[in-house]
Amino acid sequence: MLASASTPAAEEKQELAPVVQCKGVNDLDKVVLREVRGSSAEVYLYGGHVTSWKDEHGDELLFVSNKAIFKPPKAIRGGIPICFPQFSNFGNLEQHGFARNRVWTIDTDPPPFPVPTTNTAYIDLILKPTEEDLKIWPHSFEYRLRVALSPGGDLMLTSRIRNTNADGKPFSFTFAYHTYFKISDISEVRVEGLETLDYLDNLQDRARFTEQGDAIVFESELDRIYLGTPSKIAIIDHEKKRTFVVRKGGLPDAGLVNAYLLFVCLSLKSFENEVPEVSYIVCYSCLESLGQKGKGYVRFWR
Numbered sequence: 461m462l463a464s465a466s467t468p469a470a471e472e473k474q475e476l477a478p479v480v481q482c483k484g485v486n487d488l489d490k491v492v493l494r495e496v497r498g499s500s501a502e503v504y505l506y507g508g509h510v511t512s513w514k515d516e517h518g519d520e521l522l523f524v525s526n527k528a529i530f531k532p533p534k535a536i537r538g539g540i541p542i543c544f545p546q547f548s549n550f551g552n553l554e555q556h557g558f559a560r561n562r563v564w565t566i567d568t569d570p571p572p573f574p575v576p577t578t579n580t581a582y583i584d585l586i587l588k589p590t591e592e593d594l595k596i597w598p599h600s601f602e603y604r605l606r607v608a609l610s611p612g613g614d615l616m617l618t619s620r621i622r623n624t625n626a627d628g629k630p631f632s633f634t635f636a637y638h639t640y641f642k643i644s645d646i647s648e649v650r651v652e653g654l655e656t657l658d659y660l661d662n663l664q665d666r667a668r669f670t671e672q673g674d675a676i677v678f679e680s681e682l683d684r685i686y687l688g689t690p691s692k693i694a695i696i697d698h699e700k701k702r703t704f705v706v707r708k709g710g711l712p713d714a715g716l717v718n719a720y721l722l723f724v725c726l727s728l729k730s731f732e733n734e735v736p737e738v739s740y741i742v743c744y745s746c747l748e749s750l751g752q753k754g755k756g757y758v759r760f761w762r
């Protein structure tokens with residue numbers, strides 16, 4: 461089901477294929493997912509990084525900086541970086557961990573998916589630590605990422621993380637789908653679902669505050685981690701008349717940043733649980749994008 465577009469003729473023929481592996485910026489490998497109604501997504505093997513998600517009208521729903529450097533070892537700025545095994549600076553590793561700076565491989569033999577899927581446009585990627593990685597983070601793991609586009613245009617990211625330490629020694633980690641949404645004008649954006657929650661303010665040494673009862677609007681720079689968030693959060697873009705609805709599970713916290721006044725970045729920091737020897741830690745979240753024209757829709761889920 462994975463097509464490879466190596467010649468122009470093959471490219472033309474494969475234009476409508478649900479899954480195509482081809483070259484992206486700077487000749488980096490990427491996979492393009494397409495659904496019959498017109499929605500699409502792009503995933504770079506570098507970082508296991510989703511860099512594009514378009515609705516059936518071809519409207520881009522993710523923000524990628526026009527200054528983004530698609531060149532290892534720099535992480536791609538925008539889209540959906542995978543922050544693992546560390547979110548932010550919650551640990552001694554580089555900011556947001558190293559998974560976003562590694563080349564993932566296509567997983568040709570993924571274990572059965574927990575929820576049966578009828579999707580045809582999906583790709584399974586896998587990341588395992590190198591010897592060098594083990595020197596800076598001495599835990600062996602298999603990180604399986606499925607990126608899937610549903611017929612309705614949902615984008616679904618599923619992470620399955622397994623402890624492969626030979627001695628079964630548990631480890632802990634933090635994680636985020638560090639999603640950069642494409643929005644119009646930050647002053648036209650409202651976020652619902654974080655009211656009355658406690659948050660850590662990154663602009664004030666992570667001091668803990670409690671949010672007011674109103675939906676969040678962006679009147680000045682904001683960079684926070686909301687704690688114990690509900691399974692559903694909405695980002696309402698009045699100018700675009702589009703609402704992103706985030707549904708998630710296994711990811712209790714949510715980061716909200718508007719540092720560049722161009723986007724809302726919702727990151728989902730998760731657990732520091734001990735990983736059982738054989739089973740997977742699975743985390744999901746789910747976004748819908750309800751546009752004025754209909755159904756643009758993103759979902760991250762387990």
Ligand SMILES: O=P(O)(O)OC[C@H]1O[C@@H](O)[C@H](O)[C@@H](O)[C@@H]1O
Nearest residue numbers: 548555556662683715717719727
């Ligand atoms: O520049 P990076 O490493 O991709 O991080 C982007 C943002 O990541 C967020 O998680 C931080 O709260 C922000 O302060 C930061 O600007």
